[in-house]
Amino acid sequence: MKKRVLLSAIAAASLLAASPFSFAADDTFKIGLILPMTGQQASTGKQIAAAAHLYMAQNGSTVAGKKIELIIKDDAATPDVTKRLAQELIVNDKVNVIGGFGVTPAALAAAPIATQSKTPMVVMAAATSIITQASPYIVRTSFTLPQAAVAMGDWAPKNGIKKVVTLVSDYGPGIDAEKFFKERLIFNGGQVVEALRVPLRSPDFAPFLQKVRDLKPDALFVFVPSGAGAAVMKQFLERGMDKAGIKLIGTGDVTDDDQLNDMGDGALGVVTSHHYSASHNSATNKKFVAAFEAANKGMRPNFMAVGGYDGMRVIYEALKATKGKGTGDDLLAAMKGQIFESPRGPMFIDAQTRDVVQNIYIRKVEKVGGKLYNTEFDTLKDVKDPGKAK
Numbered sequence: 001m002k003k004r005v006l007l008s009a010i011a012a013a014s015l016l017a018a019s020p021f022s023f024a025a026d027d028t029f030k031i032g033l034i035l036p037m038t039g040q041q042a043s044t045g046k047q048i049a050a051a052a053h054l055y056m057a058q059n060g061s062t063v064a065g066k067k068i069e070l071i072i073k074d075d076a077a078t079p080d081v082t083k084r085l086a087q088e089l090i091v092n093d094k095v096n097v098i099g100g101f102g103v104t105p106a107a108l109a110a111a112p113i114a115t116q117s118k119t120p121m122v123v124m125a126a127a128t129s130i131i132t133q134a135s136p137y138i139v140r141t142s143f144t145l146p147q148a149a150v151a152m153g154d155w156a157p158k159n160g161i162k163k164v165v166t167l168v169s170d171y172g173p174g175i176d177a178e179k180f181f182k183e184r185l186i187f188n189g190g191q192v193v194e195a196l197r198v199p200l201r202s203p204d205f206a207p208f209l210q211k212v213r214d215l216k217p218d219a220l221f222v223f224v225p226s227g228a229g230a231a232v233m234k235q236f237l238e239r240g241m242d243k244a245g246i247k248l249i250g251t252g253d254v255t256d257d258d259q260l261n262d263m264g265d266g267a268l269g270v271v272t273s274h275h276y277s278a279s280h281n282s283a284t285n286k287k288f289v290a291a292f293e294a295a296n297k298g299m300r301p302n303f304m305a306v307g308g309y310d311g312m313r314v315i316y317e318a319l320k321a322t323k324g325k326g327t328g329d330d331l332l333a334a335m336k337g338q339i340f341e342s343p344r345g346p347m348f349i350d351a352q353t354r355d356v357v358q359n360i361y362i363r364k365v366e367k368v369g370g371k372l373y374n375t376e377f378d379t380l381k382d383v384k385d386p387g388k389a390k
């Protein structure tokens, strides 16, 4: 009898060990980040990786008795690769949490793997509204395009901008930005005279901008993903759109802090709406920016970095709250409802939607100390994702 119990215990143990979704060895806690470290979205990967390393350097690599191991994998923003890497990280490396996800298609590709394996998935970059609904194991620390775009749809018509052409990257976040900006603009008495969509891969903005010039709107509203803003700005200025009296507005992705200072004085005065500016005026942010710049020479943290930094915080705090003993479900429960002061300002993870609730700021590009920054001049407080109400 005793022998049989022992045998079945051994059988159970070996089954557990063979189970594809068993977790890391007891004394380590593994975080697997899947990021675009190469390719068109590489700046997103570099920013998030730098921020994750900074968070660990500042907060230690032992939490609740566990040694934190950070594994970073490059998916080059290619969804098939993201999916394979998510599987490998969970099955082979036995990570406790997956995170990162530089673009929407990558996040959507990994979502079913998180659900199947009950692994918390922290989306630190991708920003289409629908993402959090793709798996109950997703928590988001970035933002949503509707959050940012609605704010601009309110600001623009109140500031003399009534007739607008929209220009967005033709995929999830661009379509969200176009839709929510347009709805709000029309609600406020404005109009979208043309809605242009450019391909995500290797876009050529020139023919689109020529069309915009001919249409002579009060403003061009732009969404392009992080890393593509400088090209838009360059061609906008080269075509003399600003001199033709067309203003450039958009969500803050287009005046991305990673590239902004190299865009030149032509960017001065561009107004955007977003959740993070490197010049956000708080003690917490000043500390964050100084530490990030000291650890990464020549780099300024952008909104991707802050998504990564806060994502690491959400994971660390969940590990602390579960005293290092939590299952995926326990960790997820401890991520929901977290509230804290981020370098971006106050934020919390809505327990119902698992999405981020945060301030959205209206900012204008200004020169501060000889450098270009998005200076925040208005704040919409505690904005929930407007996409969730639909």
Ligand code: DHB
Residues within 6 Å of the ligand: 044, 102, 103, 104, 105, 125, 126, 127, 128, 172, 173, 224, 225, 226, 227, 253
């Ligand atoms: C997404 C990517 C970005 O680089 C960005 O600035 C916003 C959204 C995305 O793919 O979801």
